[in-house]
Amino acid sequence: MAATIFQLAPLIPVLPFVAFLVALTAGRWLPEKGAYVGILAAAGSLGLSVWTLLAVNASASSLYVANELYTWAAVEGLSLTFGVLLDPLSTFMLVLVALIATLVFVFSLGYMNHDEHHRERGGLPRYYASVALFTASMLAFVLASNLLMAFIFFELVGLCSYLLIGFWLTDRAPASAAKKAFLVTRFGDYFFLVGVVGVLATFGTAAFAEGGFPQLASDALATSSPVGPDGPLQWLPGGIDPQAWFTILGLLVLGGAIGKSAQFPLHTWLPDAMEGPTPISALIHAATMVAAGVYLLARMFGFYAELPQALAVIAFIGGFTALFAATMGVVKDDIKQVLAYSTISQYGYMMLGLGVGGYVAATFHLMTHAYFKALLFLGAGAIIVATHHQDMWALGGLREHLPVTRWTFLAGALSLAGIAPFSGFWSKEEVLFDALIVGLEHPLLLGAYAMALVAVLLTGFYTFRMYFLTFHGEPRSDAASDPDPVGWAIKLPLVVLGTLAVVAGFVNMKPVDYYVGADLLYLERWLDGVAGALSVTHYHELLSYSEAAISPLGPTLLTLGLALIGAYMAHLLYNVPDPDRYFDGTGVVDSLLKHNYYQDELQVWLATGLTGSIARVSNLFDQRAIDGLVDGTASAGLIGGDRVRNVQFGVLPGYVALLVGSVVVLILVAGLYGGWWM
């Protein structure tokens, strides 16, 4: 039984892939232009994913690895293969991705098909085909049993985000945003690919499990002669210390995660990506593109666990990004922009969690964030369908007209702000607590914790600023005072996600578990259930962090208090009939924040100013110097200048004669040289 479903696991990504082909080729003739095909395929994947998860739970080792299902390149000594790795982490992620994808498909029916404004712009088969391919790529990425396969589908995820961010292709801004998303993430993927190639060269395998590279790295660090016929490694560059080389490899792979998970300094693509249709934003932020980076690090956590320098870099990038993005989220006027910066910030928490060894906490936050962020984006989508506005200064007072959207959005906002007992509170608290106990023993990491802690206050503030501006006060536009009703296809996903945003946190209530002792850490037990090298216990053995033994009560109350203060400040400033703008972009700090610290300007300058100039100078050099030399040589030589023009007699036989003649001359020369007539 279990064996059968494990063999069927490749079908999980194949189903949406088939939906992609169907929607692409036949979408225009299908009812709702391919929406139903997508819903069916995603729901089918969800069913299979749940079944797989249950089977993993039921199996003794909770692990199924088939790394060589398909041989992509067979070379003796180093074959490149595709396979599946089913364990608690991957099946948990499969269910998450398939669930969000299914809900996004359903929501899309309401957003793209039922909304006149969107429907008449056309391109729906292309839309559903792209979403299906997106889902398929992400599911295949999650299933990947080795790093190369993960890279392959990681890239395809990038392609799909390009297709969907640039979906409205007759506008200028989406095409530009799509290009930026692809280029910035590809810049990160460049490092990732160097890392993949380095891993293959070093270990001779890129497999995650069962003699995979994390295990080999462990072995290499434990032996004095790691390279050689008996050693775990195939190759080390120029006598470098294995620990240092693994850290370099780890940081290279991290480049890909920073790009996709929109961490500083490669976060700039994500706010621009709001040009895509809103359901896509939900998909990208919650379950696919952005989640891929963090999942990648979690997938190969056994490798990072032994590399404290790499972990410290991850923790600092995470902590800094959490704070940095939150400051920008405070001043945004567009509801989707606020959500975009909140995503960057929240993924910073996950990075921080991983960096301090909080593998469970980071995975937990990945899950709760997926639910509440998908919820918030779909809520924003509902508002756009109802009012055709996304500038919060043109909204306001929507709580009267859109009760379902309002209550579910509120659940999402409470979760995002980290207010108990909503799901985001539990996971964010666990990340912060893990960071604190490690930080107390390793003061350097305390800095990362501090930044993330300050961000809690800001998160509470910007989240409720958004909520109050949208749903409370007086309507600030005609559309907001009389919004269109939204249909079942929009309400259903909101209700499902709203429920999850409330309850999902209960799977790992660490502070409660600490005091009650009732064994409430279901998620941790689930992730630890796998035998051997992929278990939480094993990761903890590998980690070199020591942890302070403190009770979680104080830190928990501190973070909760900060979140409440932030939310309360937002209430004071914005929960009034006619709120002030406050951030009008005149002051120094204000304009710095409004312009996102001039990060975009810097990167645009790097891409077009600097690289573009180098390219133009190269081109000039190529035409004037190199080609000039060629032309100069030609005209100075025997067959140059006027004589070249003279032989252009434009008659075919003439050319033939010339060419045959020159071949004959060559043969004669060769013959003489070779002693033909001697």
Added chain:
Amino acid sequence: MVDVIIEALIGATLLASVLVLLVPDRVAGVFATLLSLVPLGGSLWMFGQYTGTGNVLLGGTRGFESTLSGTTLVPMGPYEVQWIAAVDGIALPLIALSTILTTLSIVSAFNVIEERQSQFYGLVLFLEAALIGVFSTLDFFVWFIFWEAVLLPMYLLIGVWGGERRKYAAMKFLIYTNVASFVLFIGFLALIVGLDVESFSLIAITEALQAGQLSGYVGLDARTLLVVAYWALFVGFAVKVPIVPVHTWLPDAHVEAPAPVSVLLAGVLLKMGTYALLRYNVTMFPNLTQQFAEVIAVIAVVSVIYGALLALAQEDLKRVVAYSSVSSMGYVILGLVALTVYGIGGGTFQMLSHGLISGLLFMAVGVIYGATHTRMIEDLSGLATRMPIAVGVFFAGAFGYMGLPLMSGFAAEVFVFIGAFDAPALAGSPVFTALGMFGIVIVAGYLLWAMQRAFFGPYELADGVDTPESAGATDIVPLFVLLGLIVLLGVAPEIAFGMIEDATRPIVEVAGGDPR
């Protein structure tokens, strides 16, 4: 027929070329297409049937060698010019590529070539025959005649049917590549004189070189002679590839050539250079290749990055694609010089892959040019809504060029990177590889930027640009065939990589490198 299939292939293609010259212009295209199916079918049959192993120069199977092979054609002083025709896992994919691209470019020319059709198609078929000869003959003299015979039709195809500056471009192409041919010819003959061989058979010459038979003469010691011959060959082939800094004939030739000719120029002609580098420099002189590995790797990385930067600076869509070839060919050189199975095999796979992808892009540019009569990016905007299929295929091909996984370009590049990263023959291999790999970022930059401006945004055209009409079936079908092949080779690279790897492994073993 099957016993002499290589000879039959070349003969049938030559015959087809003559026959097409004799038919009236209006039926020449269809006639040429039908006749080109003969070499196409033959080469695909060979590809499917090939079971040989090893490298043809290093004692491997001489695939499809006929009883005619080994016949002396003419005595030349103390040497014999022999007819030796056989293939291995390196040559066969390139022959298949040549026949596939020839047929598709003939079909794609239906709406492009509007005068002197029978001469055009006749020359294209003549070109094909010469290309098959280049990839299958193993006597230096015969090989060189085929090598030169490629120039004639290409010169005429650019010079007669090209754009405004066609005469300049064609003449530049001819002189440049002819001078290069001369250099390699003299260099190789100088080598042969110092060897104790009785024919120009590349197999015999390789054996003699491996046995260390070379003796010096006229005051040159054997070692100097080897090095001079090596670099003479290298320069001669580098022009054809082309490698920076001997690449400037390429953009001129491409811009002036009609689209179907560009397809063949980029798709197959450039591969003559890399194929010859592999057959001669890498296979015959593995030790020298290893000795000069760092120098050549620098040239390769410069080609990749510099070529990509040049592509970034272009305003003409066709020039963008033309310069990107310089960049892509740099990966082939990097792979070859790594002297590993993945490196050389990946480089060879890249020849095949680049042939298909650049062929696709040139063809798609041709369709867009045919509809709008402009190739300037700034003249175009929002073309995607007006020409969805042509733009869609260009788009897919562009992602192939960027190395999107599960398309052939990714497989080729990843093989090269894997092969080069820990190449024992190349000091500093991780640094060279990592630098070269940055090309994958720049290529995404220039292609996405060009497509953003030309294809997306509101539909509007500059003054004087024709309103595009939808492209016809003969424009579209070849594009889809190429796209299908690109995806097929990306998903299942083993189709070609299996035989390529098999033919490259002996080279690595001779070089004494890491078999992986």
